[in-house]
Amino acid sequence: MTILSSSGGERVERWVQADFLGHDAEAGLGIEARGPGQESRPQNWKLSPSDFAFLWEYCKRCFHLKVARQFGPPRTPFPGIFGVIDKLMNEFFNGLPSSDVDPSLPPGTVAYGESWVESEPITIPGHTSTCFLRGKFDSVIRFEDGSYGVIDFKTTNTRGHHLPLYSRQLHAYAYALENAAPGKLALSPVTRLGLVCVQPMDISRDAEGRISYIGEVRWIEFNRDDDGFMRFLGEVMDVLDLPEPPEASPSCALCKYRDDARRTQL
Ligand code: SF4
Numbered sequence: 293m294t295i296l297s298s299s300g301g302e303r304v305e306r307w308v309q310a311d312f313l314g315h316d317a318e319a320g321l322g323i324e325a326r327g328p329g330q331e332s333r334p335q336n337w338k339l340s341p342s343d344f345a346f347l348w349e350y351c352k353r354c355f356h357l358k359v360a361r362q363f364g365p366p367r368t369p370f371p372g373i374f375g376v377i378d379k380l381m382n383e384f385f386n387g388l389p390s391s392d393v394d395p396s397l398p399p400g401t402v403a404y405g406e407s408w409v410e411s412e413p414i415t416i417p418g419h420t421s422t423c424f425l426r427g428k429f430d431s432v433i434r435f436e437d438g439s440y441g442v443i444d445f446k447t448t449n450t451r452g453h454h455l456p457l458y459s460r461q462l463h464a465y466a467y468a469l470e471n472a473a474p475g476k477l478a479l480s481p482v483t484r485l486g487l488v489c490v491q492p493m494d495i496s497r498d499a500e501g502r503i504s505y506i507g508e509v510r511w512i513e514f515n516r517d518d519d520g521f522m523r524f525l526g527e528v529m530d531v532l533d534l535p536e537p538p539e540a541s542p543s544c545a546l547c548k549y550r551d552d553a554r555r556t557q558l
Contacts, residue, residue, distance in 0.1 A: 334420040334421045334422070335360075335421040335422075335532075336413050336421065336422045336423065336424060337359055337360070337421060337422070337423040337424070337529070337532050338359070338423070338424060338426055339359065339423050339424065339425050339426070339464070339525075339528065340425075340426065340427050341425060341427035341460070341461040341462075341464035341465055341468075342427060342461060343355060343358070343359075344457075344460035344461050344464060344524070344528075345454075345457040345458055345460065345461055346454075346457065348460075348528070349457060350541065351540065351541045351544060352531050352538045353537045353538045353539060353540045353541070353547075354540075355528075355531060356531050356532060356534065356537040356538060357537050359532055360532050360537075361537070365546065366546075377447060378406075378430075378445070381430070381445040381488075381490075382405045382406055382430060382431060382445070383405075385402045385431055385443075385445075385488070386402055386405045386431070387401065387402060387403075388401070388402050389401055389402075390402065390433045390435065390441070393433065393443060393486075393488060393511065394486070394488075394511035394513075396511070396513075397433065397435075397441065397484065398435045398436065398437065398484075399435065399436045400433045400434055400435035400436055400441070401433065401434055402431055402432075402433050402443075403432060403433065403434035404429075404431060404432035404434075404479075405430075405431060406428055406429070406430060406431075407428065407429060407432070407477055408426070408427070408428050408476070408477070409425070409426070409427060409428070409429060409465055409468035409469055409472065409476060409477050410424065410425065410426045410468060410472065410473045410476040411424050411425040411426070411467055411468035411471050411472065411473060411476075412424065412471050412472070412473050414467075414471075414525065416522070416525055416526050416529045417526075418526070419526075419529045419533060421529060421532070421533055423525065423528070423529060423532075424473065425464045425465075425467060425468045426468070427461075427464065427465065427468070429442055429443075429444065429465040430443060430444045430445050431443045431444075431445070432469075432479060433484070435483070435484075439481050439482070439483040439484075440469070440479045440480070440481070440482045440483065440484075441482065441483065441484030441485065441486065442462050442465045442466050442469070442482055442484070442485050442486075443485075443486050443487065443488055444458060444461065444462060444486075444487050444488070445487075445488050445490070446458070446487050446488070446489045446490070447489075447490050447491070447492070447507075448489055448490075448491065449491055450489040450490070450491040450508055450509075450510035450512075451510075455487065455489065455512055456514075458487055458514075459485070459514040459517075460521065460524055462485040462486070462487075462514060463485065463514075463516070463517070463518070463521040464521070465482075466482035466485060466516070467518075467521065469482055470482055482516075483516070484513065485513065485514045485515075485516065486511055486512055486513040486514060487511070487512045488509065488510075488511060489509070489510045489511075489512055490507040490508070490509050491507055491508045491510075492505045492506070492507045493506055493507055493508050494506035
């Protein structure tokens, strides 16, 4: 689950950076990272679905460095309270009928809580390297017709323009479930993908003085677009197969700090 601020460009940027600076449990370093002099050797890149939203969008250089060079951005402190919210959301929805997620969903039950998935190696036309997907989804619904729905919980601005970015992450979980590596969780077919977005709107206090946050809940569903997802993986492979990392984002304070440190030798 990801926490994003609800307003203010600067705050959004801060949260966006927090989102890809290593807080997601599935985020990790490529296990077959490429070092200097290894540029031409085909790889099997490990891709974390949670990197497909903000890390990819914000800076291709950081994405390349993290996956291909095992040089990820520094981790920042992540308040434990967000882990508590994740756990509460999962526990609340686990076992509920799909209609409690959203009335538009077919009959079913929230049957799986947080679970790891891993795909078989994926071959992308035009690339000698392959990739595989490894990550942890929030929840999966088992529908009565035998199909599945992958859902992710977000505490965020429920109208945020950033929300479509999560479609790739959900597609990645669906792909990994339908094309699971041997011994990994396999569920198929995955017919629905969506976000349960909660935006805190109000606060109340009970007789014992306890505080409750009141939130608007919005279900945001994404249509399966497997061709589009494969095209996206092709773009990812294009970046990973570059002999050198792409240019840094000129507005990134962290890279400016690194450049200043090099220049001043401090
Ligand atoms: S500009 Fe530099 S530090 Fe900033 S996101 Fe890109 S590679 Fe990472």
